[in-house]
Each structure stands twice: as C-alpha cells, then as structure tokens.
Amino acid sequence: MNSLTAPLQNIDVINAERDAEYFEYSKAANPISAGLISRIPYQNFPSSLYDSGPSRVVPLDLSEALGCEGPATGPGLLASFIRLNAGDTLCLTPTATSQVLYVIAGQGSLGQGSCSFEWEKGCFIALPGMESVQLTASADARFYYVHDEPLLRYLGVAPTRQSFSATLYPAQKANAKLREAADDPRAQDRSRVSILLGNRHFPQTRTVTHVLWAMYGILPAGSVQKPHRHQSIALDFIIDCPAGCYTLVGSEIDENGQIRNPTRVDWAPGLAFVTPPGYWHAHFNESDSEAFLIPIQDAGLQTYLRALDIRFS
Structure with missing residues (x-):
C-alpha cells in the first residue's frame, strides 16, 4: 500500500487529530449570518462617564456583546476615557503596539522611557506599546484613549519591537492645519473637511501608527457628509458641537x-x-455653527492589508 495513503494508527497521530473539524463551505464561510460570531453593536458612551470623580481609566467595554476576551470596544481595539485630576499620575501599561491619546481638557506631562514632553488641551499623542506611560496632570485633565491590545490578545502575541517613538501633535499646529484645509477654496468639493495625522515611519499608509488611523475633522455649519462606508471600525469622539448634529x-x-x-x-x-x-x-x-470630531480606526492595518475599501454613495 502506498505509504502516503496508508492509515496511521500511532497514538501521536490520534492526539494530533483531536481538535480537527470539517465544515461544508456554505455553513462556515459567513459566520456572522450563521450566528456563530456577533455583529459589532451600535453603542454610545456619554461624557458623564468621566466628567467627575477620582482619577481613573474608564474602558468602553463591549467584550460581552462581541463574545471576546475583554475589555474591548471592537474586535481589535479598546477605547477608553481617562480622568486625571490635578497633581495625580496614572500609569498606562497595555500590551499593545499602538496607542493614541487626545487631550479633551487640562494640561500636564508625559513620560515614556527616555522621552518626555508636556501636553495641553487639544493635543494628540501617539505612543508605541512596549514601555509604560506616565501621565501627570498639573490641571484637571480628561483624555480620549485608544489602543490595539484586543488585537494582540486575540493573536496571542506581544510586541517585540517599537515601530515608532512617542510623537506629539501640538494643539496649535493641529488646529492650524485643520483650518488650512477648511479654508481651501476646493474644500467644498471634497468628501470631508479634515486632516489625517501621519508619522514619517509609515509612508505607505500615511497613518498615525501602523495600526491606527486618527482623523481630525470639521463638520461645517449646514452641511451633510454623504453616506460612506469602510471596512475599519470607527471609534468616533465628538470634541464639540451645537445642537442639531447627528449621524445616521x-x-x-x-x-x-x-x-x-x-x-x-x-x-x-x-x-x-x-x-x-x-x-x-x-x-x-x-x-x-461648526462641529468637531475625531474618528479613530484600525485603518492603518486595513490600509496595509489593502482591505480598507472606502466607498461613497
């Protein structure tokens, strides 16, 4: 008998086959429709979660609805609010490759490894994940915070090298760049009025990290940003807006x-x-009046995989 087709009886092979399963294609190719995996739910998280009380990190946790290990806001990302009262310090230690902070309010300093700098309201900060981050507030502060620990948890891996260094996007410069985009005569012909934060280490994706995308945008008065879609999850944060702003x-x-x-x-x-x-x-x-928003997405990774697939109606 051909040795390639002969039945194998030894105990090692029996153990090796213990976890193997086989599925007819139509019953496994779309696990969402089959009810095997959940859809990502709609969910809102109000400012009341962090507008008072002690210094703390508030995870926006949907892991139960997602059926994954938690905490997680999406399959690959966790968003959190941070409250940091004047004089307090918090240590951030996710097992992540990428972290992005937006300073909602306050001022203070940050340290990661040999890097340190000061921050204030309106700053964006991108950080690698291999070293702990020390946040200290000199005035009561609040942050919007996103990192990719859920992705690494699912893959069962830990970061082994830093792809970039701690990077500060000062409020004054970010605001000036956004206003420049808004004042461009061609702005009204574009799908949105916004800037993307980039990093020189990621020239292919032009994103804030190799995993994360961070957009800083204006929704002009009396305007509509027409229907669009993409394959990255969007963890949206509203910086400021008047009444009468909404998303469908x-x-x-x-x-x-x-x-x-x-x-x-x-x-x-x-x-x-x-x-x-x-x-x-x-x-x-x-x-x-104008409104201001920040979508943070896993679009750095999706762009690199050539799978982002942005479409407009």
Whole structure:
C-alpha cells in the first residue's frame, strides 16, 4: 500500500487529530449570518462617564456583546476615557503596539522611557506599546484613549519591537492645519473637511501608527457628509458641537444613495460612539455653527492589508 495513503494508527497521530473539524463551505464561510460570531453593536458612551470623580481609566467595554476576551470596544481595539485630576499620575501599561491619546481638557506631562514632553488641551499623542506611560496632570485633565491590545490578545502575541517613538501633535499646529484645509477654496468639493495625522515611519499608509488611523475633522455649519462606508471600525469622539448634529448609520443604501432604516446618533460634546465596519454612515450639521470630531480606526492595518475599501454613495 502506498505509504502516503496508508492509515496511521500511532497514538501521536490520534492526539494530533483531536481538535480537527470539517465544515461544508456554505455553513462556515459567513459566520456572522450563521450566528456563530456577533455583529459589532451600535453603542454610545456619554461624557458623564468621566466628567467627575477620582482619577481613573474608564474602558468602553463591549467584550460581552462581541463574545471576546475583554475589555474591548471592537474586535481589535479598546477605547477608553481617562480622568486625571490635578497633581495625580496614572500609569498606562497595555500590551499593545499602538496607542493614541487626545487631550479633551487640562494640561500636564508625559513620560515614556527616555522621552518626555508636556501636553495641553487639544493635543494628540501617539505612543508605541512596549514601555509604560506616565501621565501627570498639573490641571484637571480628561483624555480620549485608544489602543490595539484586543488585537494582540486575540493573536496571542506581544510586541517585540517599537515601530515608532512617542510623537506629539501640538494643539496649535493641529488646529492650524485643520483650518488650512477648511479654508481651501476646493474644500467644498471634497468628501470631508479634515486632516489625517501621519508619522514619517509609515509612508505607505500615511497613518498615525501602523495600526491606527486618527482623523481630525470639521463638520461645517449646514452641511451633510454623504453616506460612506469602510471596512475599519470607527471609534468616533465628538470634541464639540451645537445642537442639531447627528449621524445616521445603516447596513444598506437605497437607489438614491440614502441609508435604509438608519439608526440615529445625536451628537453631544464629549460623546463617543461606535460605527461598525462595513456600515453606511452619514453626518449632518443642521446648525449655524461648526462641529468637531475625531474618528479613530484600525485603518492603518486595513490600509496595509489593502482591505480598507472606502466607498461613497
């Protein structure tokens, strides 16, 4: 008998086959439709979670709904609010490759390894994940904070090298760059008024880290950002907005390019909300004032995988 097809009887082979399973293709190729894995849920997280009380990190945890080890806000990302009262220090130690902080309010200093600098309201900070981060506040502070620990937890890995160094995007410079984009005569013809934060170490993706994308945007008064979709999850944070700003989200668009049976998310300053990957979403500002938002996504990784697939209606 051909040795390649002869039955194998030794105990090592029996043990090696113990975990093997086989599925007919149609019953396994779409685990969401089959109910094997959950959809990423819509969820809002209000500013009341962090607007008072002691210094702390507040994870925006959806791990139970996602059916994954927690905490996690999406399959590969965790968003949190941080409150840091004047005179206090917090140590951040995620097992992550990438971290992004936005300073909602306050001022203070940061240290990671041999790097240290001061921060204030409106700054963005990108950090690698191999060394702990010390945050100290000289005035009461609040942060929006996203990192990729859930991705590494799922893969069962830990970072072995830093792909970039701690990077500060000062508020004054970020605001000036955003205003420059808004004042461009061609801005009204573009799909959005925003800037993407980049890092010179990632020229292919032009993203803030190799995993994370951070966009700083304006939704002009009386404007509509038409329906669009992408395969990255969006962890959106509303910096500031007047009444009359909202997002519509849904899984399908009609023949006129409008979202069918949408879920509405009304904006409020300091609100965070989840936009699931692959879902159509549109932003509306029905007021006479500008609104400001930050979507943070795993689009650095998706762009590198050539899978981001941004589409507009």
